[in-house]
Amino acid sequence: MNIGIKSVSAYRPQNKVNNLDSKEKWNVSEDFIKNKIGNITLAKKSPKEKTTDIAKFAAQDLFQKHESLKDRVECLILVTQNPDDSGLPHSSAILHHKLNLSEHCAVFDISLGCSGYVHGLAIAKGFMESQGFNDGLLITADPYSEVIDNDDRDTALLFGDGATATWLSSSPIWEIGLCDFGTKSDLNKALTVVDGRLNMKGREVFNFAAKHVPMSVERLLLKSKLTIKDIDIVLLHQGSRFIVETLSKRIGSEGKTPFASTNYGNTVSSSIPMMLVDCNLNDVNTILISGFGVGLSWATSILKRVEI
Amino acid sequence: MDSDEIRSIVTQVVIGFDSKNLKNNQSFLDAGIDSLDHMNILLFIEEKMDIEIPDEDVEKCNSIDNIKTYIKNRNA
Numbered sequence: 001m002n003i004g005i006k007s008v009s010a011y012r013p014q015n016k017v018n019n020l021d022s023k024e025k026w027n028v029s030e031d032f033i034k035n036k037i038g039n040i041t042l043a044k045k046s047p048k049e050k051t052t053d054i055a056k057f058a059a060q061d062l063f064q065k066h067e068s069l070k071d072r073v074e075c076l077i078l079v080t081q082n083p084d085d086s087g088l089p090h091s092s093a094i095l096h097h098k099l100n101l102s103e104h105c106a107v108f109d110i111s112l113g114c115s116g117y118v119h120g121l122a123i124a125k126g127f128m129e130s131q132g133f134n135d136g137l138l139i140t141a142d143p144y145s146e147v148i149d150n151d152d153r154d155t156a157l158l159f160g161d162g163a164t165a166t167w168l169s170s171s172p173i174w175e176i177g178l179c180d181f182g183t184k185s186d187l188n189k190a191l192t193v194v195d196g197r198l199n200m201k202g203r204e205v206f207n208f209a210a211k212h213v214p215m216s217v218e219r220l221l222l223k224s225k226l227t228i229k230d231i232d233i234v235l236l237h238q239g240s241r242f243i244v245e246t247l248s249k250r251i252g253s254e255g256k257t258p259f260a261s262t263n264y265g266n267t268v269s270s271s272i273p274m275m276l277v278d279c280n281l282n283d284v285n286t287i288l289i290s291g292f293g294v295g296l297s298w299a300t301s302i303l304k305r306v307e308i
Numbered sequence: 309m310d311s312d313e314i315r316s317i318v319t320q321v322v323i324g325f326d327s328k329n330l331k332n333n334q335s336f337l338d339a340g341i342d343s344l345d346h347m348n349i350l351l352f353i354e355e356k357m358d359i360e361i362p363d364e365d366v367e368k369c370n371s372i373d374n375i376k377t378y379i380k381n382r383n384a
Binding site: 032036201202203206207210211242246 | 342344347348351354355363366
């Protein structure tokens with residue numbers, strides 16, 4: 001049995017904040033916002049909406065696309081670090097209830113940020129294969145609007161809200177390959193929430209990503225007996241246009257490393273699966289994905305189209 | 309590290325920037341190099357010189373001349 005990705009859905013709130021409207025506030029130019037930050041608008045959920053509400057919308061979209069899926073879900077895994085209320089009960093249990101899924105379903109949260117989707121794929125794959133499961137859901141929903149300080153120049157222009165739902169199946173379209181994981185825990189204070197507010201040491205996070213993500217990619221390609229030329233598209237966590245472009249130069253993947261979050265922002269663990277939804281993958285057979293951030297941690301993997 | 313090496317890093321990092329006209333004593337900010345590109349320039353220098361430039365020293369390394377002085381003082 002080989003668990004992989006069968007389908008992905010995304011949800012982005014309709015409400016948007018325009019970064020260009022605050023360029024005077026931050027004393028930055030329009031060029032800086034468009035070409036360095038990259039996000040023109042940021043999607044924002046309603047303050048009344050909880051993490052499980054936006055997660056529900058993503059899952060429901062997946063159920064609408066695949067009618068028989070809902071009754072077959074054997075596990076539901078939610079990646080978030082902004083749980084509903086206190087985090088107890090786990091938000092995946094609350095989501096399970098909102099989706100009215102079968103009680104014969106393993107349900108748990110994964111507490112990871114921007115590296116969460118790639119970690120989540122590996123965890124879900126291992127869990128499902130070990131238990132003989134055929135159908136599972138991996139949900140990402142981490143609305144940073146819950147913790148953003150709107151007066152913090154380092155973060156207010158970056159993060160948007162959104163959620164995704166991935167159908168993991170024993171009859172996949174994309175195989176999940178080997179992974180490369182890592183944690184530089186000596187840098188764990190570079191991204192924190194203190195007194196309910198996000199703090200980010202931008203230079204530390206940038207230096208970490210610029211050094212460690214290319215090394216992770218190189219290790220994984222070597223382990224997979226591939227080169228960057230064998231990869232059709234590189235989907236990096238959408239921290240900002242600046243970090244994506246910096247990394248694509250260091251990885252050697254310029255021209256096949258899209259920046260896709262212009263209209264909704266950095267959605268944390270949702271950023272990679274959102275590109276699986278939005279990017280044209282018709283002629284793509286091999287995808288390299290890499291998430292990096294909170295921890296500070298990284299996870300890189302390769303997805304291969306299943307040959308029919 | 310000499311001026312030409314630092315200038316070459318600036319050219320490599322700052323897309324579309326003509327570093328030929330960047331004076332050695334001109335601050336990057338005055339030359340139109342933003343804080344993110346400045347951060348990237350310093351990362352290249354850290355990697356080339358195998359040093360770490362702490363956050364409190366970033367503003368000391370804000371021009372070609374100041375970077376040269378900083379590295380010289382670090383090596384002394």
